[in-house]
Amino acid sequence: MMPKALPEYDGKLTCSKLSKKYEEGKYALKDVSFSIPAQGIFALIGRNGAGKTTLVRILSTQLMPTSGTVSIDGMDVVTQARELREMIACVPQEARAIGWLTARQSITAYLMWRGFTGKEARKRTAEAARKLGITKYLDKQNRLLSGGTKRKVLVAMVMASEASILFLDEPTTGLDPISRDELWNTLRELKKDHFIFLTTHYLEEAERLADKIGILEDGQLKALGTLDDLRSKVKYPYSIKILSEFRIAKPKNGEVIRGVDGHLQIVTTEQEANKLSRKLIDKKVRFSMNPMTLDDIFYFIVRKPIDDEDYDNEEERD
Ligand SMILES: Nc1ncnc2c1ncn2[C@@H]1O[C@H](COP(=O)(O)OP(=O)(O)OP(=O)(O)O)[C@@H](O)[C@H]1O
Ligand SMILES: [Mg+2]
Known part of the structure; x- marks a missing residue:
């Protein structure tokens, strides 16, 4: 029997001529090509409707591209989606934790669904909640939490998972300035051993957090690089x-x-x-x-x- 070929881990996120056309409507992404190291924090910015969520959904294996290819660490998001999913966790833009569960129950259930034992899941839940400053809300039903705290519960889920690649679609929308600062500190900590791909409308957030920034406009990548690279572009x-x-x-x-x-x-x-x-x-x-x-x-x-x-x-x- 031929040995199974091992994937070539390349430590990069690479999109090649990636396009997405929804059934109704125009191209949400058109020939997007870029390659970035899959480490640190990458921030994608762009106006409403630019295509950010579409790109995040394709990268996190939730949506099929119309054409083009995408690989993360050498693995193709379409043909190797199953392997990739073990490394990936995502907080979608519109995600809501189930209202009648407590925050603790939802985080723990998510972790158990990802394969942790109950004991390990409970330990990780408590640890993530402590880091995000939401311990006192853990036993409240999600429906009773403020919008910002609900958001933090979702972030706690992904940060408590073993996933090393996190997709956060507008993680700080709706957070007050202090909570935002706290989450930024958490993300700075997390980036030491995670690759974080986030989208944001807060350009200050991208400026303060991101190692690299991409600007998406009308389904096309208009600029990519460090803040200094972008500065030199203008x-x-x-x-x-x-x-x-x-x-x-x-x-x-x-x-x-x-x-x-x-x-x-x-x-x-x-x-x-x-x-x-x-x-x-x-x-x-x-x-x-x-x-x-x-x-x-x-x-x-x-x-x-x-x-x-x-x-x-x-x-x-x-
Ligand atoms: N399921 C869908 N079916 C048809 N068109 C869609 C669908 N989802 C998104 N679109 C369209 O694709 C384009 C890109 O949308 P997308 O949600 O990716 O933008 P975005 O950059 O995330 O915007 P925002 O900043 O408002 O979240 C928009 O024109 C949008 O109307
Ligand atoms: Mg969006």
């Missing part, structure tokens, strides 16, 4: 936001973007930013000036710079 290190109605000429080195609420954002060099800020002070225009944050970079990447005629005004040229 070319200009400074951002000025004009908070009141004002028309401005395009700087010689820079771009102008119009925000959804009508404000103007100018990204430019430090020198031009200084020059422009003096001018705005002279004209008593309200503005803020900062080095580019991930928010600015995201905005810059998903929004196109506006056309010249849209904002250009000869009067404002120097």
Whole structure:
């Protein structure tokens, strides 16, 4: 008998020309290709409907791709889904723990379903709850818990499991700032021996936590890399936001973007930013000036710079 070929563990998450088209509707993912080390924290950001949940569901073996391939640590998410599932745990975006179970019962039941003995499951439940600061809620029914605590119960489930790859689809949505901070600390601890793939709308979260960040827009991956890689993609290190109605000429080195609420954002060099800020002070225009944050970079990447005629005004040229 031929020996069974061992999978080639490559320590990477690789998507190759991955597309997903739901039965109704357009492509939710279109030719997404990337490869990242399956370690540390990867944060996927993007607007509502960008395709983040679709990607998470495919990566965590819950949804079939329409075309393309995906492998995690050398294992294919379609043909080797069963093996992968033992290594994976996922908190879906819309997940809810069963209302009439207590938090303790739901975490313990999940762990037993994953193969732990009752004794081990109870021990792991208590340990995870302690780490997440939810011990005092363990014996309450899930339906009586606040939205944020319900979310933490789900995170406790996956962190107590033996899975080394965690998919967390918007884990901190609905958490208060202190709980969010606590969860961030937990994720920082977890990343030492887990690969965490999370999605978030809080760009500060991606900035503070992630080793690598991906920006998904309209089913396509627009950027991928460390925060510094993304910064270098936008070319200009400074951002000025004009908070009141004002028309401005395009700087010689820079771009102008119009925000959804009508404000103007100018990204430019430090020198031009200084020059422009003096001018705005002279004209008593309200503005803020900062080095580019991930928010600015995201905005810059998903929004196109506006056309010249849209904002250009000869009067404002120097
Ligand atoms: N089951 C489905 N059937 C048809 N279309 C779907 C289905 N699920 C998602 N879509 C569509 O696929 C696209 C991507 O949705 P997805 O949920 O992946 O986005 P998302 O980035 O997670 O958004 P959000 O930030 O709002 O959670 C959207 O246009 C959405 O309407
Ligand atoms: Mg989503």
